[in-house]
Amino acid sequence: MNHPSAIKRDQARLRACPTGLDPHRMPKHIAVIMDGNGRWAKAKGLPRIMGHRAGVEALKRTLRLCSDWGIGALTVYAFSTENWSRPGDEVKFLMALFERVLQRELQSLQEEKVRIRFLGDLEGLPRRLQGLIAEATELTAMNTGIHFNVCTNYGGRRELVLAAQKLAERSAKGDLDPALIDEDLFAAELFTASDVDPDLLIRTSGEMRVSNFLLWQLAYAEIHICDILWPDFDATALRESLADYQSRCRRFGGLDPVPSDYSES
Numbered sequence: 375m376n377h378p379s380a381i382k383r384d385q386a387r388l389r390a391c392p393t394g395l396d397p398h399r400m401p402k403h404i405a406v407i408m409d410g411n412g413r414w415a416k417a418k419g420l421p422r423i424m425g426h427r428a429g430v431e432a433l434k435r436t437l438r439l440c441s442d443w444g445i446g447a448l449t450v451y452a453f454s455t456e457n458w459s460r461p462g463d464e465v466k467f468l469m470a471l472f473e474r475v476l477q478r479e480l481q482s483l484q485e486e487k488v489r490i491r492f493l494g495d496l497e498g499l500p501r502r503l504q505g506l507i508a509e510a511t512e513l514t515a516m517n518t519g520i521h522f523n524v525c526t527n528y529g530g531r532r533e534l535v536l537a538a539q540k541l542a543e544r545s546a547k548g549d550l551d552p553a554l555i556d557e558d559l560f561a562a563e564l565f566t567a568s569d570v571d572p573d574l575l576i577r578t579s580g581e582m583r584v585s586n587f588l589l590w591q592l593a594y595a596e597i598h599i600c601d602i603l604w605p606d607f608d609a610t611a612l613r614e615s616l617a618d619y620q621s622r623c624r625r626f627g628g629l630d631p632v633p634s635d636y637s638e639s
């Protein structure tokens with residue numbers, strides 16, 4: 375039997391689900407490439423950093439909506455291994471922004487039962503940020519709400535190489551028979567180990583690239599690309615992404631519906 379608080383939570387989600395969407399067919403995990411902060415700022419005659427500031431507000435909005443609408447996990451691309459090549463001032467600003475936002479929002483993340491984790495090569499980040507990340511991860515680790523993953527100094531190829539290295543080390547030590555390495559064992563070495571793969575990838579600002587994001591995990595994700603610049607992403611935009619997702623027929627490489635002339639021989 376379901377616990378009364380779990381039933382209450384499900385009922386609240388059914389009420390919160392926007393009209394036109396099927397609450398039973400929501401993605402369990404959404405991944406987002408938050409693109410267009412710079413263009414948003416430029417269009418308004420503002421410096422690029424103002425776009426990143428507005429991007430934080432869009433991210434807070436999206437996290438709350440996903441949580442209210444019953445989505446189990448949200449993974450966002452905040453800083454890629456390639457983003458270090460941006461002008462030094464912008465990189466510095468972004469690192470300081472991550473620190474400020476983490477300090478400022480940690481309490482409300484905790485109150486809203488969010489489990490936050492940072493995925494990526496965290497040792498390459500500034501020391502202070504590493505400390506704040508460790509604190510936030512530990513504090514929220516047992517939270518039962520939405521899983522919020524922030525990919526920071528993240529690269530999909532790097533993640534795959536690291537996973538291969540870890541498996542190779544175990545094999546070299548004689549702890550693992552290479553013949554036993556399968557998809558589950560490989561996935562268990564990725565940063566995302568404890569989450570289901572994303573069902574839906576949203577990319578804003580109209581760019582049609584995967585940009586080294588979750589290369590393994592997105593194997594069967596539905597992709598929704600919208601022209602909206604990330605700081606403008608709101609409830610209507612998320613609802614549209616979800617409606618697009620729910621209109622898709624997910625076949626996972628199979629056939630659906632099974633053709634009527636199909637017969638097993």
Ligand code: FPP
Nearest residue numbers: 408409410411412413429430452472475524
């Ligand atoms: C892409 O826009 C955005 C980024 C590289 C940074 C995203 C970061 C945030 C929204 C802040 C998140 C904060 C926390 C604490 C997780 P762009 O700069 O590439 O835009 P452009 O393509 O228009 O130049």
